[in-house]
Amino acid sequence: MSLLEVVDLEAGYGDVLIVRGASIHVEPGEIVTIIGPNGAGKSTLLKAAFGLIDIASGTVRFKEQDVTRMPAHRLVEMGAAFVPQTDNVFPRLSIRENLEMGAFRRKGGTTERIEELLGRFPDLGSRPGEQAGRLSGGQRQTLAMCRALMLDPSLLLVDEPTAALSPAARQDLFRQIQSIRDSGVAILMVEQNAREALEISDRGYVLVNGAVALEDRAEAMLTNEDIGRMFLGRSEVTG
């Protein structure tokens, strides 16, 4: 049984449907990347799965439970976490306070978990009292992911984590995502930098017009001629 299973999902804003019958699944411990053209509904699919957007029809199952339309804070309790693309830290709170907020539902061991994450990401660990609003884009993304990891989730949903990051910061972040997966957390990621994202992924989906146009192993997608031409920025297949 999949960790996350989205079946025939239709979702959007008001009467406007953005996601139209999409079905995806994520297995424990794997990285799955959703790519697609702008406006395909990738972020909307992620947000709908996490209970942040109205679902018109379809089902979302997490850990074999129906969580369709479940409020986000309940999903967090069940072991899912979400990192939004923008506004993903509390800018007026310190780095440490941001992490404490990630642990809002944690019963004990918060201090130990904060110290563990601050030790793992020294960029943050060197200044835990700094206001999050003063961090660079890459540091904010790292903090946002650390915040999401505070409850030891089994699934992390990440919305375009490398948007507006420098190539170096992007590489750092992809390495961090890999290390998070290596610690046993499954990751469902929407990403515009398709090639780099697929290189660290196990599987991928291409979403077009709100529906899944293709599902395959990431390795196969990287060598797919059509995907290469449309999303990986090359005119001929090289692999």
Added chain:
Amino acid sequence: MDFVQLIIIGIVVGSVVGLGAMGLTLTFGILKFANFAHGDMMTLGMFTAFAVLGVVRGPTLEPFSIPAGLILAVLVAGSAVALLAASLDRLIYRRLRRRGSALITMAIASLGIAIMTRAVVQLIWGPLPKRYSGGINPSWSIGELRVKPDQLLIVGLTLVLAVVLYLLLYRTKLGKAMRATADNAQLADVAGIDTERIRQATWAIAGFLIAAAGVMFALQAQLRYDAGFEFLLPMFAAVILGGIGNPWGALAGGLIVGISQETSTYWIPSGFKAGIPFVLLIAMLIARPRGLFGSTF
């Protein structure tokens, strides 16, 4: 009257304005709309304490003019208004939020609640002014200056509640979650914070603070059914002066409003002093809309 004496009175008045404004700015910062019912919650608080004093009075607490029962009265009034504010959120504002209502709709709803609350207070306690105590509170003299023990109590209680609020917001999980919700409510949801509970807690804390402000106000003046409504503008002026969502700014703004209002009578007839908060409000909105201290807490 001596100018320094006017400053002392201004600090006392400003403490009450600041105490009420701290609650108002909390709801403003977290719920993002202007709660026009805040003043009438103040009235309800002062009259609830009056009702408690009718049952439990006790001996006068020298050197103050207040009866011992007022301590219980503040706690009961604070709890009652806190409960009412949280219940109104559940019954009215939460429904509006879930429908995606505009913030102006929330503000207009609060205006309706204000009018209803005032009418209920008038219905229960009547239109005639009332007092907590008929006793005299003799002044202490420091040189030529005179200070009443009751006035020191008002300033002292305001400072104590400001410190308690600071500790709540910066040292407790609830307070940090309130600050997080004020920063970004959707992210707070995503982080696993039950923001609906946080909003209710915010209402309750603001309710307690405004009820305490109402009781402090009534120590210095008569209880009137429209007293809180008249206090609404100075409280809004204090919130804007201090920066929306900033409780310390609201307290400082309250002191500025109180001192400006009272010292203005040194130059202009006292009948015009009620217009001073208007002047400050407009000047601040033109010169520095973010307030003196910015909208952070």
